[in-house]
Amino acid sequence: MVEFKLPDVGEGMHEGEILKVLVRPGEAVVQDQPVIEVQTDKVSAELSAPATGVVQEIRIAEGDTVEVGTVLLVIDTGAASGEGTEAKPTVTPVSAPEKQSTATVPARQGASRSLATPYVRQLAREMKIDIEQVSGTGPAGRVTEEDLRQFASAGQKRALQEVSATAFAAAPVNEPAEPARPVTPAAVSKTAEQEKPVQKQAASQASALPVGVGDHLIERLPLKGIRKKISEHMVKSVTVIPHVTSVDELEMDQLQALRERLKPHAEKKQLKLTFLPFFIKALVIALKEYPVMNASIDDATNEILLKRFYHIGIATDTPDGLIVPVIRDADRKSIFQLAAEIKQLAELARQGKLTLEQITGGTFTISNVGPIGGLQATPIINHPEVAILALHKMEKRWVVREEEGVIRQMMNISLSFDHRLIDGVTAVRFTNRIKELLEDPNLLFAEMV
Amino acid sequence: MVVGEIAIETDVVVIGGGPGGYAAAIRLGQLGQSVVLVEKEVLGGVCLNRGCIPSKALIHAAGEYHKLAGLGKLGIRLPDGSAAFHMPDWQAWKESVVAQLSQGVEQLCQANGVTVVKGSATFLSADRIGVETGGDFETYKFRQAIIATGSRPFAPKALAPDHERILDSTDLLNLQELPKSLAIIGGGYIGMELGMALAKLGTSVTVVEAAPGILPQTAPHLTQEVRKQAKKLGISVKTATKVEEISRSGDQVTLAVLSEPHGREELTVDKALVTIGRVPNTGDIGLGQAGVVIDEKGYIPVNAECRTNQPHIFAIGDVTPGPALAHRASKQGIVAAEVIAGLPSSVDSPYVPYVIFTDPPIAGVGLTPEEAKEQGYRVRTASFPYRANGKALVIDERDGFAEVVVEEDTHLLVGMHVVGADAPNLIGEGALALELAARVEDLALTIHPHPTLSEVWLEAAEAALGHAIHIVNKK
Ligand SMILES: Cc1cc2nc3c(=O)[nH]c(=O)nc-3n(C[C@H](O)[C@H](O)[C@H](O)COP(=O)(O)OP(=O)(O)OC[C@H]3O[C@@H](n4cnc5c(N)ncnc54)[C@H](O)[C@@H]3O)c2cc1C
Numbered sequence: 001m002v003e004f005k006l007p008d009v010g011e012g013m014h015e016g017e018i019l020k021v022l023v024r025p026g027e028a029v030v031q032d033q034p035v036i037e038v039q040t041d042k043v044s045a046e047l048s049a050p051a052t053g054v055v056q057e058i059r060i061a062e063g064d065t066v067e068v069g070t071v072l073l074v075i076d077t078g079a080a081s082g083e084g085t086e087a088k089p090t091v092t093p094v095s096a097p098e099k100q101s102t103a104t105v106p107a108r109q110g111a112s113r114s115l116a117t118p119y120v121r122q123l124a125r126e127m128k129i130d131i132e133q134v135s136g137t138g139p140a141g142r143v144t145e146e147d148l149r150q151f152a153s154a155g156q157k158r159a160l161q162e163v164s165a166t167a168f169a170a171a172p173v174n175e176p177a178e179p180a181r182p183v184t185p186a187a188v189s190k191t192a193e194q195e196k197p198v199q200k201q202a203a204s205q206a207s208a209l210p211v212g213v214g215d216h217l218i219e220r221l222p223l224k225g226i227r228k229k230i231s232e233h234m235v236k237s238v239t240v241i242p243h244v245t246s247v248d249e250l251e252m253d254q255l256q257a258l259r260e261r262l263k264p265h266a267e268k269k270q271l272k273l274t275f276l277p278f279f280i281k282a283l284v285i286a287l288k289e290y291p292v293m294n295a296s297i298d299d300a301t302n303e304i305l306l307k308r309f310y311h312i313g314i315a316t317d318t319p320d321g322l323i324v325p326v327i328r329d330a331d332r333k334s335i336f337q338l339a340a341e342i343k344q345l346a347e348l349a350r351q352g353k354l355t356l357e358q359i360t361g362g363t364f365t366i367s368n369v370g371p372i373g374g375l376q377a378t379p380i381i382n383h384p385e386v387a388i389l390a391l392h393k394m395e396k397r398w399v400v401r402e403e404e405g406v407i408r409q410m411m412n413i414s415l416s417f418d419h420r421l422i423d424g425v426t427a428v429r430f431t432n433r434i435k436e437l438l439e440d441p442n443l444l445f446a447e448m449v
Numbered sequence: 450m451v452v453g454e455i456a457i458e459t460d461v462v463v464i465g466g467g468p469g470g471y472a473a474a475i476r477l478g479q480l481g482q483s484v485v486l487v488e489k490e491v492l493g494g495v496c497l498n499r500g501c502i503p504s505k506a507l508i509h510a511a512g513e514y515h516k517l518a519g520l521g522k523l524g525i526r527l528p529d530g531s532a533a534f535h536m537p538d539w540q541a542w543k544e545s546v547v548a549q550l551s552q553g554v555e556q557l558c559q560a561n562g563v564t565v566v567k568g569s570a571t572f573l574s575a576d577r578i579g580v581e582t583g584g585d586f587e588t589y590k591f592r593q594a595i596i597a598t599g600s601r602p603f604a605p606k607a608l609a610p611d612h613e614r615i616l617d618s619t620d621l622l623n624l625q626e627l628p629k630s631l632a633i634i635g636g637g638y639i640g641m642e643l644g645m646a647l648a649k650l651g652t653s654v655t656v657v658e659a660a661p662g663i664l665p666q667t668a669p670h671l672t673q674e675v676r677k678q679a680k681k682l683g684i685s686v687k688t689a690t691k692v693e694e695i696s697r698s699g700d701q702v703t704l705a706v707l708s709e710p711h712g713r714e715e716l717t718v719d720k721a722l723v724t725i726g727r728v729p730n731t732g733d734i735g736l737g738q739a740g741v742v743i744d745e746k747g748y749i750p751v752n753a754e755c756r757t758n759q760p761h762i763f764a765i766g767d768v769t770p771g772p773a774l775a776h777r778a779s780k781q782g783i784v785a786a787e788v789i790a791g792l793p794s795s796v797d798s799p800y801v802p803y804v805i806f807t808d809p810p811i812a813g814v815g816l817t818p819e820e821a822k823e824q825g826y827r828v829r830t831a832s833f834p835y836r837a838n839g840k841a842l843v844i845d846e847r848d849g850f851a852e853v854v855v856e857e858d859t860h861l862l863v864g865m866h867v868v869g870a871d872a873p874n875l876i877g878e879g880a881l882a883l884e885l886a887a888r889v890e891d892l893a894l895t896i897h898p899h900p901t902l903s904e905v906w907l908e909a910a911e912a913a914l915g916h917a918i919h920i921v922n923k924k
Contacts, residue, residue: 025858027825054825115861115886118798125793140859142886 002051002075053077116143237383242419245378252409277338282437284310284331296384313362316349326362386418456590463595464570467494469766469778470597476786478561489569493551496775499619506543511646572735598730600767628719635725636663648682655685668817729768753795755785804873812876815864827857831913835869840900846870851905860888
């Protein structure tokens with residue numbers, strides 16, 4: 001008998017959310033066969049069976065948040081010697097009579113396939129829902145039409161919140177702590193919030209019973225998974241770090257012209273060249289000149305850690321919330337290399353396939369909210385870093401040059417910094433330097449290593 | 450290829466007019482796509498012209514003929530005490546059935562705006578096919594394509610049919626005269642179906658099977674009744690026996706067979722039928738030029754949407770890995786058509802029922818008890834015998850049983866199998882029950898009409914719950 005406990009899969013994580021249980025009681029498992037999917041601090045990991053045997057008991061349910069060390073399932077290793085311990089390859093229900101090949105019919109019928117009628121499956125496809133993600137409330141756990149609708153509306157709410165959160169936020173880490181911002185027409189009102197709590201369903205997906213207050217609907221969703229992590233992180237960041245934000249504007253005309261010239265070259269490499277790689281380049285040059293911006297404070301020992309490497313976090317909007325993949329050693333990569341890496345990381349982030357390694361160890365974060373809009377913001381620092389830069393939308397504005405009003409491509413940037421460590425003067429000089437490098441990109445190239 | 454050829458443009462080309470291809474073409478037509486369906490022989494494919502339909506026509510005739518002998522018991526006397534089977538009349542009748550069906554397919558294609566082209570198609574590139582008809586060569590440019598070229602009998606060189614004395618299943622179904630003696634090489638479902646039919650019509654049949662038992666793909670407890678009946682019909686079954694050599698000797702054929710206990714033996718018969726497998730028709734249709742890959746056995750791997758590695762080219766039916774069954778081909782055809790038309794569709798069910806038209810027939814869906822155990826289920830099985838069913842006795846069909854495989858914890862049905870009269874019709878209920886994720890109680894609580902064979906399901910389900918009415922329940 002082996003008890004399989006939630007291991008610490010990431011740096012010092014202490015809990016995880018059970019996304020999916022891939023086995024059932026009575027099922028034979030072999031060592032290293034994936035059995036459970038957990039979502040930890042921003043990564044989802046597949047946990048595999050520690051031993052070969054038969055699953056005796058499953059102690060958790062999909063959707064549970066459990067602490068490291070909690071027993072997830074019990075494997076009877078004694079049963080292993082008996083029968084069916086090997087994960088049998090595809091067994092065909094009496095197949096291909098008179099046929100040469102061994103037929104391959106989708107393996108394992110009931111075990112991993114959720115229960116639903118063909119019509120409900122069809123409906124799920126129409127609604128673009130992966131039926132395996134929906135927990136059924138029907139007899140024996142069958143997924144019903146109603147379950148699909150619940151799942152869809154919960155998903156929609158989630159999506160709306162994320163969009164709004166991103167729109168409000170100037171940085172990956174400064175999202176509102178409360179999960180439900182008033183984004184839906186009939187959303188939360190203070191009085192409604194005080195109504196008696198809505199009973200939560202056991203279902204793993206954010207499924208809450210909507211409650212009516214007159215014709216205003218409130219929905220209560222559990223604050224969990226990534227959203228919960230973000231919220232905890234935010235609170236810590238703003239309570240520990242005294243934030244100051246300074247805003248500046250950049251003239252982008254020369255950079256834009258340069259980018260236009262480089263675009264065809266990028267296309268040859270199948271790259272989409274955005275402004276971001278140029279910003280990263282300017283940023284690392286400035287960081288080298290102002291080491292205090294690429295630092296962190298060790299709160300425990302009261303030490304300042306100056307980092308001589310430049311791992312730049314890029315806030316990325318994903319269906320699961322904002323994630324910050326990290327570009328390592330950004331100072332040693334070319335503009336094109338950066339563009340390629342951004343593309344690759346963004347893709348992985350959207351598919352939820354980033355590894356822990358790819359989202360940790362950043363030294364400075366850039367949040368690019370320009371594509372969505374907004375003039376300025378207070379980005380919240382990605383603790384324990386000491387500063388964060390937000391890029392806002394680029395637009396044509398009237399500006400005065402040599403006593404004359406002219407139209408230029410302008411972009412605002414907001415820099416939040418940790419006032420414990422960084423003085424306002426340093427911060428402004430730092431942004432001035434970035435500004436200088438980007439307004440005349442020739443300088444950028446002159447400084448590049 | 451003619452230089453400067455002009456390609457005819459179409460949304461979709463479907464290559465092969467079998468149950469996969471024609472179903473796809475008709476569905477595409479319904480969904481408003483322009484479709485060209487290319488068929489080199491006759492619409493309906495193997496299934497309609499030389500497979501399911503002709504073989505079942507023969508099996509039905511043989512069954513009816515065989516029954517005559519037992520009619521005396523029911524009080525029916527034939528005037529002169531005997532009956533005769535006239536093969537040419539049967540051929541004519543079979544042809545009329547096939548013709549009616551294939552005309553039906555033709556009309557349905559027409560009514561749904563499908564352009565049917567007679568000819569042999571080859572891919573020229575990833576968006577063009579060439580079709581050869583007699584001396585003509587026409588090219589078609591397509592946006593999407595469906596490969597449905599089906600399969601053909603497999604025979605190694607040593608067993609190659611000469612189509613005169615050494616036959617494949619197509620030859621056998623086209624015979625104008627019954628052979629006096631027939632050796633069947635391969636005791637799979639086609640061999641056993643045809644062997645039993647011919648035995649009933651008076652042919653002396655020997656089955657040679659290399660595996661330890663006949664119908665090697667089917668669970669032994671389900672094939673037991675067939676083994677018994679084969680014996681009663683006088684079929685000589687040689688299992689664990691290999692055919693070493695086959696040669697013509699005058700107007701007969703001689704088989705040299707080898708087995709453990711008997712060593713080498715010789716067997717001389719009028720005709721031999723080779724049914725040892727089928728191979729996909731993927732070798733000479735220019736798949737390389739279309740960039741479509743095949744596996745080492747020649748099958749085209751596809752995903753649940755029936756897409757090949759080339760996302761705009763689909764493959765369905767016997768050319769894809771999986772059981773070679775007409776209903777699977779049709780399902781895949783419909784899914785491929787719907788995916789092409791942009792509908793969300795998918796072959797996402799593991800429940801492909803199988804039917805074997807032996808005597809008694811066998812049919813099933815889902816897992817057998819052994820398979821369920823292998824896959825880690827804890828299951829309970831229960832069965833109900835035909836001889837305890839009123840209708841079975843009334844129609845003098847007392848051999849067989851229905852079996853349900855039930856998951857112990859949830860009582861969900863994971864498999865249903867039936868051996869006995871009308872099994873192929875009865876399994877429809879099983880397929881529906883499994884698709885609806887029914888529990889064994891659902892089956893037991895459904896009122897089944899009486900007296901019918903379908904009551905065997907009701908009673909098997911009740912037996913699983915420990916309270917069947919018409920048998921003594923196991924404690
Ligand atoms: C004796 C026998 C009995 C059977 N009994 C049953 C049964 O009871 N139940 C069951 O479900 N299945 C049965 N089958 C199997 C069934 O017939 C096949 O699974 C089914 O026909 C496969 O359909 P398909 O559409 O994939 O291909 P096919 O039916 O093989 O059709 C393919 C078509 O493509 C055409 N074609 C091939 N190449 C080209 C080309 N290059 N250009 C144009 N046309 C081309 C062929 O002429 C053919 O008409 C039986 C088979 C046999 C031989």
